[in-house]
Amino acid sequence: MLKGVFGRMTKASVLRNLILKEINDLIMGSMGIVAFLSFFIGAVVAIQTALNLTNPLIPKTLVAYAARQSVILEFSPTFISIIMAGKVGSFITSSIGSMRVTEQIDALEVMGINSKNYLIFPKIIAMFTYPFVICISMFLGIAGAYTAAVLGGFVTSDQFITGLQDEFIPFHLTYAFLKTILFAFILATVPAYHGYYMKGGALEVGEAATTSFVWTSVVLIVTNYLVTQLLLS
């Protein structure tokens, strides 16, 4: 499939509009749910950590440290990507699958258009703006943690800020964004594959969307393991 996706290109002016539309549908359309989840999960991470710090020898700054590490290393890149596999992945599979069922893909092929490039390439390019979503997710996750920890009375604002800066390793951000880029590619291609090669009718479109979510999640988790093993261990 990828050979076709990166094969004969669609006219540049058409492609530009398609990419902008995909950024709007896939990225901007997901900002609300990502912001909501990130803020509250960050808050829960902070509360859970604070409630488990019963030993007085452990500094309170650990609440912010734990929240920062959880959010940057796993929660934002991986957990949000699983959510995106459900939201964006299902959308990609069902939209391409519906086009297959209603012969719209055949129509493109008959016209001599490389349907894989026309339909999938703009999605891949649009998903390369996905690290922007994860960046916002990280910020809001930590903001949620700060709000819950400080307003909940678990730590002071100063303690939280100190913990946030404690033993910060910039490479962790490189690792997080590197895997985010890989996840973006997976989020665009695995669901597109399931939509493009589906057979049947409307019922099968729904089945394809479900299968696509399962496989995208599996590929994301395995990739996460491999990247972590390669870069952090």
Next chain:
Amino acid sequence: MLKGIDYTFERGKTNLIIGQSGSGKSVFLKCMLGLFKPDKGTIAYDGKPFSSFSDEEQRELRKEIGMLFQGGALFDSMNVEQNVMFPLRMFTNQRKSEMLSRVHEVLERVNLEGTGDKMPSEISGGMQKRVAIARAIVNKPKYLFCDEPNSGLDPKTATVIDNLIQELTHENDITTVLITHDMNSVLEIGERIAFLKDGVLAWKGTKNEIFQTEDEAVTDFVYSSDLFQKVRDAQQKGM
């Protein structure tokens, strides 16, 4: 699936391929469109075998092909105007005003003026077919392929679609190939007819000849409809 088919489609005429479901009509159409590759044999456009075309030549040829799908295959995400404009945007370097002018011209031709801003889901099945026809002819194709264009339409709308296809074929001197199992279409616009049975070209002729032939396979198919049987019985009784 298909065996020993030797047939030439005439330019400027509506060439019908008829036959029962499973007789190989759609496979034949997909072979002609290059979507299926035949194991043996040759499909030629203007005498040149399709298989000998380079990728670039195939793409150029496809620009000269208009296709009307069974369900219309309009792009859901585009309105009527954008659907019809699509081939122009993809294959020409015209300015938007020129494209719009051509789009309005063809929409007027298929009696759909004023519907440009409607989405496919907001118009009837018959209108969707007419939009699909407009999209198929907007780039002035040399060949028009139609896959059961009347499926799912009421008889009156089906006749409108049939007549529109025939008029456009004559006006623009297009080679039209239409797949159908609707005998009303045969009666309306069947200038040249090929009858497929079990993947074999069992009979060929015109719409006048098909009602006079003694070929058993053809008569079985033609008179499988009660209406046509009654017409034949009435004719035989001299009514």
